[in-house]
Amino acid sequence: MPKRVLILGGGDGGTILANRLVKKLPASQVEVEVIDKSDVHWYQPGFLFIATGEAEKEDISRRRPGLFRKGIKFTKGEVMKIDLDDRTVDLADGTKKKYDYLVIATGSTLNPDEIPGFEQGVDHFWNYEAAMKLREKLFSIKEGKVIVGIGGLLYKCPVAPLEIAFLAEELFRKRGVRDKIEMKYVSPIDRAYAPHLLNRVIEEEMEKRGIEVVTFFSVDSVDPERKVVNSLEGDSLDYDLLILTPPQQGVKAVRDSGIGDDEGWIPVDKHFLNIEGYDDAFAIGDATALPTPKTGVIAHFQAATLAHNLAVEISGQGTKEIFDGQSFCVIETGMGKASAQVSSYFYDVPPGLIPNWVLHAMKLAMNKMYWRCILTGMI
Numbered sequence: 001m002p003k004r005v006l007i008l009g010g011g012d013g014g015t016i017l018a019n020r021l022v023k024k025l026p027a028s029q030v031e032v033e034v035i036d037k038s039d040v041h042w043y044q045p046g047f048l049f050i051a052t053g054e055a056e057k058e059d060i061s062r063r064r065p066g067l068f069r070k071g072i073k074f075t076k077g078e079v080m081k082i083d084l085d086d087r088t089v090d091l092a093d094g095t096k097k098k099y100d101y102l103v104i105a106t107g108s109t110l111n112p113d114e115i116p117g118f119e120q121g122v123d124h125f126w127n128y129e130a131a132m133k134l135r136e137k138l139f140s141i142k143e144g145k146v147i148v149g150i151g152g153l154l155y156k157c158p159v160a161p162l163e164i165a166f167l168a169e170e171l172f173r174k175r176g177v178r179d180k181i182e183m184k185y186v187s188p189i190d191r192a193y194a195p196h197l198l199n200r201v202i203e204e205e206m207e208k209r210g211i212e213v214v215t216f217f218s219v220d221s222v223d224p225e226r227k228v229v230n231s232l233e234g235d236s237l238d239y240d241l242l243i244l245t246p247p248q249q250g251v252k253a254v255r256d257s258g259i260g261d262d263e264g265w266i267p268v269d270k271h272f273l274n275i276e277g278y279d280d281a282f283a284i285g286d287a288t289a290l291p292t293p294k295t296g297v298i299a300h301f302q303a304a305t306l307a308h309n310l311a312v313e314i315s316g317q318g319t320k321e322i323f324d325g326q327s328f329c330v331i332e333t334g335m336g337k338a339s340a341q342v343s344s345y346f347y348d349v350p351p352g353l354i355p356n357w358v359l360h361a362m363k364l365a366m367n368k369m370y371w372r373c374i375l376t377g378m379i
């Protein structure tokens with residue numbers, strides 16, 4: 001009998017894992033089913049380019065069934081409850097799914113209520129609708145104060161707020177309104193970006209571009225009527241346009257199943273990705289409580305490691321590998337240039353790279369290659 005691998009969530013991690021696994025094992029050995037509540041897959045880094053008017057919906061979204069290799073069963077359904085001891089998963093329509101191996105790849109969900117006034121007073125680009133709303137504002141603002149920065153502390157893609165600051169600045173120049181717009185970047189720590197070496201590059205670039213870095217500003221609340229953002233440290237700033245990272249947490253199904261920590265992030269072994277206390281249940285991507293950045297690159301690398309290890313486990317052949325925390329992230333700095341960050345569990349971030357056109361070209365190429373990458377499981 002083939003082993004039944006059930007994957008919850010068909011985003012970056014779940015899709016790569018499914019496609020890699022069926023490539024490694026024949027149908028006589030494995031049966032793979034992916035469950036996702038939506039049949040549309042979004043290329044989320046593309047939301048940045050939606051906001052700046054450089055991409056459209058059709059560039060960054062695909063119907064989900066077409067992204068899976070032959071042999072993978074896709075079920076559209078919302079996961080409500082996961083029982084790791086009973087090895088069952090309940091869907092919203094009342095279906096109960098059983099498994100031999102479970103992989104939770106449900107990512108994260110936005111939790112704007114954590115910051116009073118966020119919903120009414122803040123713009124962001126963490127989903128398509130919000131990115132379109134922001135595009136409208138970036139293209140219509142003629143003067144005033146624009147504040148960009150970190151709202152919720154744990155968010156997908158650590159460099160995304162820096163990128164929108166640089167790209168918005170470039171857009172205001174192109175629109176001929178830059179000299180009438182004051183730009184600030186708010187950060188809860190003593191610098192714009194946590195890793196020191198890359199921060200040097202980022203802050204140099206911000207200085208050149210006239211973006212003032214406001215440090216020790218931990219966003220506490222927003223007053224949408226008065227257009228004021230307040231910090232825990234007791235400071236307040238006026239704004240005309242406020243772009244912040246939305247607070248995020250693990251998805252409701254994980255929180256309701258008592259699997260994650262207080263915020264619904266799932267504790268897993270940092271190398272083998274099994275959920276603590278279980279050897280038949282795993283979590284990958286944004287859903288985990290690992291200290292790695294919540295990025296598609298990490299979800300890809302974890303999916304590749306886990307596909308290999310599940311194939312070894314099921315076939316009884318080969319040697320398992322470890323996930324080493326490897327990450328590679330390209331940071332758009334605008335003006336046709338980008339920088340990058342590389343890290344892993346075993347080495348520190350190397351010196352930040354001076355923004356250059358090669359990295360920018362790589363990011364644009366990735367925007368196009370993404371769909372092929374996840375279908376083939378290539379990295």
Ligand SMILES: Cc1cc2nc3c(=O)[nH]c(=O)nc-3n(C[C@H](O)[C@H](O)[C@H](O)COP(=O)(O)OP(=O)(O)OC[C@H]3O[C@@H](n4cnc5c(N)ncnc54)[C@H](O)[C@@H]3O)c2cc1C
Nearest residue numbers: 009011012013037044045079106107157285286295296297
């Ligand atoms: C604005 C922005 C910019 C980004 N830029 C970059 C970048 O430049 N580089 C990079 O590497 N990463 C970037 N990321 C991050 C990257 O998109 C995520 O880290 C990545 O998608 C995580 O993959 P995942 O599989 O863990 O989760 P996701 O891809 O989010 O997939 C989770 C899936 O689970 C499904 N799901 C959730 N709950 C349920 C449920 N109860 N039942 C059924 N299905 C459910 C969802 O519908 C979704 O399809 C960016 C993200 C954003 C928002």
